[in-house]
Amino acid sequence: MKRYGLHIHVHVKLFLIVLTVVLTAVSSHKYFTPLAFAAVLIFALAQGYFKAAGYNGCFYGLFVGIVFMYNAFGWGDRIVSRYIFVIAANAMPSFFACYVFALTPPSEIASGLNGLRFPKSTGVAVVTLFRYFPTVGAETRAVRENMRVRGLGGLRQYLLHPMRSFICVLIPLLIRALGVAEQLSVSAVTRGAESKTARHSLYEKRFGIADAAWLALFAAGAFCLFYFGRA
Amino acid sequence: MQETTTSSRKLTVKDIITLTVLTVLMIVIAFGLNTATMFNHILNLVFAMGLICFLIAPLYVLMAHRVNKTGTIAFFMVAYALANTVMGYWYVGLFIAVCAVVCEVIMFKPNSYKTPWKNCIAFGIFSFTMLSTSFLPLWLFWDKFYATSTASGMSAEYLNTFKNFYTNGGILTGIAAFTVCAAVLGVIVGYVILNKYFKKAGYAD
Numbered sequence: 001m002k003r004y005g006l007h008i009h010v011h012v013k014l015f016l017i018v019l020t021v022v023l024t025a026v027s028s029h030k031y032f033t034p035l036a037f038a039a040v041l042i043f044a045l046a047q048g049y050f051k052a053a054g055y056n057g058c059f060y061g062l063f064v065g066i067v068f069m070y071n072a073f074g075w076g077d078r079i080v081s082r083y084i085f086v087i088a089a090n091a092m093p094s095f096f097a098c099y100v101f102a103l104t105p106p107s108e109i110a111s112g113l114n115g116l117r118f119p120k121s122t123g124v125a126v127v128t129l130f131r132y133f134p135t136v137g138a139e140t141r142a143v144r145e146n147m148r149v150r151g152l153g154g155l156r157q158y159l160l161h162p163m164r165s166f167i168c169v170l171i172p173l174l175i176r177a178l179g180v181a182e183q184l185s186v187s188a189v190t191r192g193a194e195s196k197t198a199r200h201s202l203y204e205k206r207f208g209i210a211d212a213a214w215l216a217l218f219a220a221g222a223f224c225l226f227y228f229g230r231a
Numbered sequence: 232m233q234e235t236t237t238s239s240r241k242l243t244v245k246d247i248i249t250l251t252v253l254t255v256l257m258i259v260i261a262f263g264l265n266t267a268t269m270f271n272h273i274l275n276l277v278f279a280m281g282l283i284c285f286l287i288a289p290l291y292v293l294m295a296h297r298v299n300k301t302g303t304i305a306f307f308m309v310a311y312a313l314a315n316t317v318m319g320y321w322y323v324g325l326f327i328a329v330c331a332v333v334c335e336v337i338m339f340k341p342n343s344y345k346t347p348w349k350n351c352i353a354f355g356i357f358s359f360t361m362l363s364t365s366f367l368p369l370w371l372f373w374d375k376f377y378a379t380s381t382a383s384g385m386s387a388e389y390l391n392t393f394k395n396f397y398t399n400g401g402i403l404t405g406i407a408a409f410t411v412c413a414a415v416l417g418v419i420v421g422y423v424i425l426n427k428y429f430k431k432a433g434y435a436d
Contacts, residue, residue, distance in 0.1 A: 082389070083269060083389045084266065084269040084270065087269075120244075121242065121244075121247050124244055124247050124248060124251075125247050125248075125250075125251045128247070128248045128251040128252060129251055129255060132251065132252050132255050133255050136255060136256065136259050166286070167424065170289065170424075171424070171428050173256065174253075174256070174289075174290065174293060174429075175432070175434065177252050177253065177256055178249070178252075178293075178297070178434055180252060181245075181248050181249040181251075181252040181253075182245075184248045184252075185244060185245035185248045185249070188244050188248065189244055189245070193244045194243065194244050
């Protein structure tokens with residue numbers, strides 16, 4: 001079978017993540033965060049992720065607004081630390097990029113990483129991460145709901161019996177997590193994750209003009225931010 | 232008990248998936264608790280890391296017993312390093328990666344991950360590593376750290392509180408002792424949970 005390049009979505013999204021991470025790590029330019037967030041927002045909208053763009057845009061706006069009010073009214077750090085909102089606003093571009101990446105089907109991510117010649121172990125870990133991470137919140141809520149039904153939930157119970165509450169949340173969550181790990185392992189092995197031979201994928205697509213345009217746009221943006229941020 | 236031989240010490244796909252799933256849970260707990268304690272400076276700077284290590288230690292014990300292969304502690308430390316890099320602290324990530332290698336050297340012998348005292352030492356080092364990531368940047372390059380932090384929007388008030396806490400030898404020793412003790416206590420609680428629930432249910436041996 002003839003090998004093609006990366007899947008269009010995976011290629012661009014992976015690049016976007018790496019770019020955002022690198023920029024968050026190296027740039028101290030004050031306009032980095034809003035520019036990076038705007039770039040990810042445009043990308044998400046272009047991909048048709050309107051709901052995700054809306055949610056993340058609202059959160060980013062909320063954090064920036066709170067920081068602005070702290071600065072404008074001189075609230076200081078007496079009641080609630082301003083730092084928490086600054087960190088949240090600064091981390092939003094990275095989280096938003098990861099969020100967009102997580103919306104890609106795991107099989108497409110695997111195909112993309114395979115095409116990028118990532119080690120198999122890294123590919124499996126990344127796919128598992130993006131497959132499992134979005135479900136953690138739902139699973140925690142399910143455990144808490146079960147505790148509430150059995151009369152173990154509620155703030156009073158948590159405060160009066162913290163250790164018991166911790167164990168009541170932790171054990172079902174861990175057993176469920178181990179069950180998920182077993183299922184994913186069986187699925188991965190069935191799909192040839194442990195195979196020594198080269199793997200092929202149904203998700204094969206040529207690198208298109210759109211890919212090149214997005215990459216050029218983000219590379220240029222990254223260069224400008226990095227160059228002027230250091231100047 | 233199934234003993235780990237030299238030939239079976241390489242991580243399989245199943246091991247990697249188990250490590251990833253448990254690491255995700257650890258990171259969620261750690262970031263959740265860290266964020267929750269950020270509302271108060273003293274709680275965040277003094278107690279947060281100890282509480283985090285205490286709460287994620289049972290997950291580490293389960294992970295160590297389930298996988299029991301070279302690379303277990305390095306895997307989640309590197310994941311933690313990457314998570315810190317995503318948050319913007321690349322130097323923290325680098326430091327954690329170096330400490331991961333040290334932990335792996337300690338746990339190099341077969342079945343080390345099933346030895347309670349070795350797990351206590353390794354997780355104790357991990358907890359100290361996590362704490363070090365708070366004060367090392369301050370010690371090594373305070374000016375750059377201050378400039379970067381204020382440029383990114385942090386208040387001078389917070390940074391001065393931060394500096395006062397982590398440059399006072401007595402306070403710092405107390406914080407370090409609390410963190411490492413909490414981590415070791417967490418491993419002990421982890422073993423109690425492991426023996427009481429997971430071994431009986433057949434999830435670990």
